[in-house]
Amino acid sequence: MKFIFFPLIAAFFLLTACNPEPTAEVKNSAKTDSLLAKINSPELLALNKKILADPNNATLYHERAKVYLDLKQLDEALGDARRALNLDSTNADNFMMVADVYFAHNNTKQSKDMLEHIIVKFPKNTDALLKLAELHFFVKQYEKAFEKINAALKINENIAKAYYLKGSIYKETGDTAKAVSSMETAVEQDNRYFNAFMDLGLMYAARHNPLALEYYDNAININPLSSEALYAKAKYLQDVANYDGAMQVYERLLSHDPAHAHTLYNMGAITFHVKKDPKKAIDYFTKAINADAQYAEAYYARGACYDELNDHNNAVADYNMCLQIKPNYGPAAEALSASK
Secondary structure (H helix, E strand, O other), X not given: OOOOOOOXXXXXXXXXXXXXXXXXXXXXXXXXXXXXXHHOOHHHHHHHHHHHHOOOOHHHHHHHHHHHHHOOOHHHHHHHHHHHHHHOOOOHHHHHHHHHHHHHOOOHHHHHHHHHHHHHHOOOOHHHHHHHHHHHHHOOOHHHHHHHHHHHHHHXXXXXXXXXXXXXXXXXXXXXXXHHHHHHHHHHXXXXXXXXXXXXXXXXXHOOOOHHHHHHHHHHHHOOOOHHHHHXXXXXXXXXXXXXXXXXHHHHHHHHOOOOHHHHHHHHHHHHHOOOOHHHHHHHHHHHHHHOOOOHHHHXXXXXXXXXXXXXXXXXXXXXXXHHHOOOOHHHHHHHHHOO
């Protein structure tokens, strides 16, 4: 039976951003209370009370804009970011907050314009330079991105994010050696840089180099509940045929993320192909399907298990369901044809 083992998909740091025009008025209390009830944030409630007591405090609006941004309430975030800026235009962070909200709303032009304004007004602001570099990277303007990164490093040569961005560009353009070197410099500057450890793990894992485990472990130490890091480590162990080790890490992932569909699928695949236990594998594939009803490969895999158990009716049903989701899925079509 032909199985597709689901790979690790590299997570990347893309900043996205905001387009609605802000208003100058403070939101009326009814709207604020309604939003607060909807998202139930104690932090937001506390900030609302502080703002009512001190309505001209730019720092409070800046802080609330960040809370709204984290909660993906982008219109509210933009309104507060603009209020903070109107109250205090001497603070570069207030300009940066407006740019960040534009990023989050995918309004890259207004974000870029704001960042360029910051660089003119605050020429030593490395955050703005690196955000511009990210924007250029996003649209594959690599030379312009390098220009901004190098400008930031001239101001401060110890910025981890600058080296991470360089590594990301090198990785994107296929220069793995320079990508690894830049990422390693990033973690030398900041030994808590989760994304850099993850990308280093990915690059070493692609070569089946056991150093990948060291980088994944560093990422897990930073964030022990990261499904991304745990899945990456388990998938590497699976790829190098350390199936028991992979299953242990997959179990650890499921302990806090029980509906992680690719983990359930891969555990089913190991259980079927390696452990030769199609009955138990069916349980994993069923859980994967429950987690993602459109998981075509899981239907096919469960069908293969049913076939192994001579339960041809259930096998055919799963093959048909797989083909309903992915009509051109070859293994299911072949299995269905063979079952006739």
